[in-house]
Amino acid sequence: MFSSFMINTWIAGTAIAFVAAFVGFFVVARRSAFAAHALPLGAFPGAAAANLMGINPLIGLLIFVGIGVFLLRQLVRMGRRDVGTGLVLVLFLGMGALLLSMTREYAPAVFSLLFGEVLGVSDADLLPILGICALVVMGISLYFRPLLLDSTFPDLAALQGIRAARMDLVFLTLLALVTATALPVVGAFLVFTLLVGPPAAAQALSGNPMRVLMLSVMLAEGCIWSAIVLSYWTNWPIGFFVGSIGAGLFTVARSYRHWNQR
Amino acid sequence: MSDPILSVAHLSVDLGGRSILRDVSFDLYPGQLCALIGENGAGKTTLLRSLLGLTAQRSGQVLIDGAPADQRRALVGYVPQKIALDPDIPLRTRDLVQLGLDGHRLGLPLFSGRKKALVDQALYAVGAEAFADQRVGELSGGQQQRAVIAHALVRQPRLLILDEPLANLDFGSANALVALLGTLTHIQHIAVLVTAHDMNPLLPVMDRLVYLVGGQAATGSVDEVVRPEVLGKLYGHPVTVLRHGRRILVLPDVAAEDAEACTAAHMSHPEKAD
Numbered sequence: 387m388f389s390s391f392m393i394n395t396w397i398a399g400t401a402i403a404f405v406a407a408f409v410g411f412f413v414v415a416r417r418s419a420f421a422a423h424a425l426p427l428g429a430f431p432g433a434a435a436a437n438l439m440g441i442n443p444l445i446g447l448l449i450f451v452g453i454g455v456f457l458l459r460q461l462v463r464m465g466r467r468d469v470g471t472g473l474v475l476v477l478f479l480g481m482g483a484l485l486l487s488m489t490r491e492y493a494p495a496v497f498s499l500l501f502g503e504v505l506g507v508s509d510a511d512l513l514p515i516l517g518i519c520a521l522v523v524m525g526i527s528l529y530f531r532p533l534l535l536d537s538t539f540p541d542l543a544a545l546q547g548i549r550a551a552r553m554d555l556v557f558l559t560l561l562a563l564v565t566a567t568a569l570p571v572v573g574a575f576l577v578f579t580l581l582v583g584p585p586a587a588a589q590a591l592s593g594n595p596m597r598v599l600m601l602s603v604m605l606a607e608g609c610i611w612s613a614i615v616l617s618y619w620t621n622w623p624i625g626f627f628v629g630s631i632g633a634g635l636f637t638v639a640r641s642y643r644h645w646n647q648r
Numbered sequence: 649m650s651d652p653i654l655s656v657a658h659l660s661v662d663l664g665g666r667s668i669l670r671d672v673s674f675d676l677y678p679g680q681l682c683a684l685i686g687e688n689g690a691g692k693t694t695l696l697r698s699l700l701g702l703t704a705q706r707s708g709q710v711l712i713d714g715a716p717a718d719q720r721r722a723l724v725g726y727v728p729q730k731i732a733l734d735p736d737i738p739l740r741t742r743d744l745v746q747l748g749l750d751g752h753r754l755g756l757p758l759f760s761g762r763k764k765a766l767v768d769q770a771l772y773a774v775g776a777e778a779f780a781d782q783r784v785g786e787l788s789g790g791q792q793q794r795a796v797i798a799h800a801l802v803r804q805p806r807l808l809i810l811d812e813p814l815a816n817l818d819f820g821s822a823n824a825l826v827a828l829l830g831t832l833t834h835i836q837h838i839a840v841l842v843t844a845h846d847m848n849p850l851l852p853v854m855d856r857l858v859y860l861v862g863g864q865a866a867t868g869s870v871d872e873v874v875r876p877e878v879l880g881k882l883y884g885h886p887v888t889v890l891r892h893g894r895r896i897l898v899l900p901d902v903a904a905e906d907a908e909a910c911t912a913a914h915m916s917h918p919e920k921a922d
Contacts, residue, residue, distance in 0.1 A: 415738055527756050535751035538737045538784075539744070541728040542799060545700065546752040547721070589738045593783035596757070598738045 394507040395571070395614060401519040402568045403580060403610040407602035408526045409564045410585035412557055415537040419582050420468060421458065421558065424475035426565045426577040428454050430499045431482025433569065438485060443499075444514055447569055451562035454478065458558060501625035502573030511570070518567045525560050533557060534595060572610070576625040576632075583632025584609055587639035605635055651714065652677050653723070653807050653839045654699065659708035661694055667863060668694045671708070674858050674867040676841060678806060681833040683850045684843040686860030692843045693729075695860070696811055699841070700726060712807060725800030729811040731792045735785035741795045742780045745770050748799035770802035773836070774828060790821030794828070801832075807839045808832065814849055822849055829853055847874075848895050874898065 413422045432450025433443035454474060461470030486496060507515070526533075536543040536553040544550060561581075568577045588601035613627035652675040661669040669691045676682050686692045697703040698710055701718030712720035739747075745767045750757065771780050774794040779787055784795055793813055800808060810829070814822045830853035833840045844850060847857065847870075857873045859866045861882045866873045873879070874896055880886045886901040 411738070414736075417734075528754050530756050531747060531751050531753055534739075535747045538739055539731075539747075539796075539799075541730070542726075542748070542796070543751065544702075545721070545726050548752055589736050593738060593740045593743075593786075595738050595743055 394512050398507045398515050398571050399610045399614055401516055402571055403606040404603055405519045405522040405564050406580040407584055407606035409560050410581040411599050411602050412533055412537055413581050414585045414589055420471050422581045423578045424471045425454055426569055426574040428475050428478030429565055430574040431478055431485050433499050435485045443570055447566040451566050455558045455562050500574050501623045502576055515567045518563050522560050522563050529556050572628055573625040576628040579629050579632035583636050587635040590639040590643040653713055655711040657709045660706045661698055662706045669863045672865040676839045678839050679837040680855040681840045681853050682856040683847055683854045684858045685847045690860040691863045723806045725805035725808045727796050727800050727810040737785045739784045740781050741776055742767055744784050744795055745798045745802050748802040766802055770798040773801055774798045789816050809841045811843050814844055826853055
């Protein structure tokens with residue numbers, strides 16, 4: 387389990403869970419779960435296209451999430467954030483269908499992009515993953531307070547000169563970066579779980595923002611570590627375990643809060 | 649008397665081609681509480697937005713401490729009408745108040761004794777110590793108002809603006825809030841501007857009144873403004889002002905010919921008039 391090729395998985399998984407918890411804190415606080423669902427699913431055709439062209443999937447992913455953020459902001463500016471997000475998602479999935487129809491050997495590659503590939507992290511992948519993770523942690527640390535006020539009390543934030551449009555761009559950019567790094571490891575469906583499950587569970591357990599952030603990180607690490615172990619033992623896809631553990635954490639935390647409040 | 653903290657002169661605002669405010673003028677001095685009274689659509693929110701420098705005006709002037717409003721935002725504390733009620737918001741009352749102090753700053757929040765003292769002071773000023781460590785989303789409506797007022801007060805503004813703070817509050821909470829506003833105004837010497845539909849709950853603490861009807865305003869003390877001849881001119885039809893003890897009621901007069909028409913309609917179509 388700790389042989390040399392697994393070490394990369396452990397390092398990448400730990401880094402990804404860390405930044406997913408950081409960004410997920412704001413996904414939940416801003417009620418942007420739909421965007422966090424649409425970006426990874428919309429981005430996976432980017433990896434498929436990169437496979438087709440024989441370039442690094444991370445580059446394809448970064449290009450696709452970049453276009454995704456741009457389109458999201460353009461459509462959202464016209465109003466109706468939910469509709470805009472949904473349309474961008476379907477547009478990208480349609481492109482994915484087109485790209486995949488052009489290649490024959492796609493089945494296993496697509497499967498691992500959707501549901502994750504625990505052994506898929508090579509030495510060459512590791513450095514860009516860690517670099518992007520460091521960038522995301524820096525971004526969140528820098529904008530923590532303005533993002534927090536804008537996410538919870540937008541009126542009060544505007545009064546302090548915090549621009550909602552800029553905060554939205556900062557948030558979506560960080561979300562896009564996490565998406566691009568996490569997708570090849572945990573898969574498109576499960577990026578969402580990692581972004582939403584642990585932070586939502588943490589927010590049910592505490593109201594202190596710094597404590598919520600720390601709890602999110604701890605729960606996300608617990609989630610991905612146990613998923614790696616279970617996936618290694620059972621040979622089942624890591625995505626199955628990330629999904630179940632994420633949903634489980636959320637359910638347990640919400641129930642705890644519910645019973646505590648009675 | 650010292651200089652006014654807020655000075656509005658001949659302010660007119662158009663929105664989407666419609667005239668929303670016409671020639672509104674009033675001054676507000678430190679230690680005064682001014683009530684901005686008007687019905688829905690009278691222009692209260694537009695006037696507040698102009699004071700905050702958020703709406704472009706067609707003509708006129710808004711000066712805060714002698715300078716244009718958008719240069720003096722730091723002197724103004726604002727309590728918006730709609731307060732979030734999401735119980736999951738990851739903020740305690742004390743976090744919300746602290747964000748009033750440093751929400752615009754970059755970087756992670758570091759512990760600072762000076763900041764904590766300022767936050768505690770603001771929490772104390774609004775009587776929020778008891779729920780300082782509770783989640784904002786779990787507070788009652790009156791407690792949320794106090795939390796947001798503390799958020800506004802923590803930067804020690806000289807002008808505090810509250811948009812409909814009494815809406816959705818029960819009697820007890822509304823009275824307690826009015827008493828708090830009186831304390832802030834008359835003891836801490838802040839200038840306070842409050843909008844409301846009904847002036848009655850504010851009468852005990854009110855120094856000035858801006859009465860808005862259809863974008864035009866009558867301003868002055870209660871006795872100067874709430875008179876049939878002043879309000880009748882504003883409404884464009886005669887009104888009756890009833891005073892009962894310390895309560896005031898403004899009612900439109902039904903003109904004699906209108907009353908006759910009503911009666912006639914009632915006589916000829918009694919079933920419809922029901």
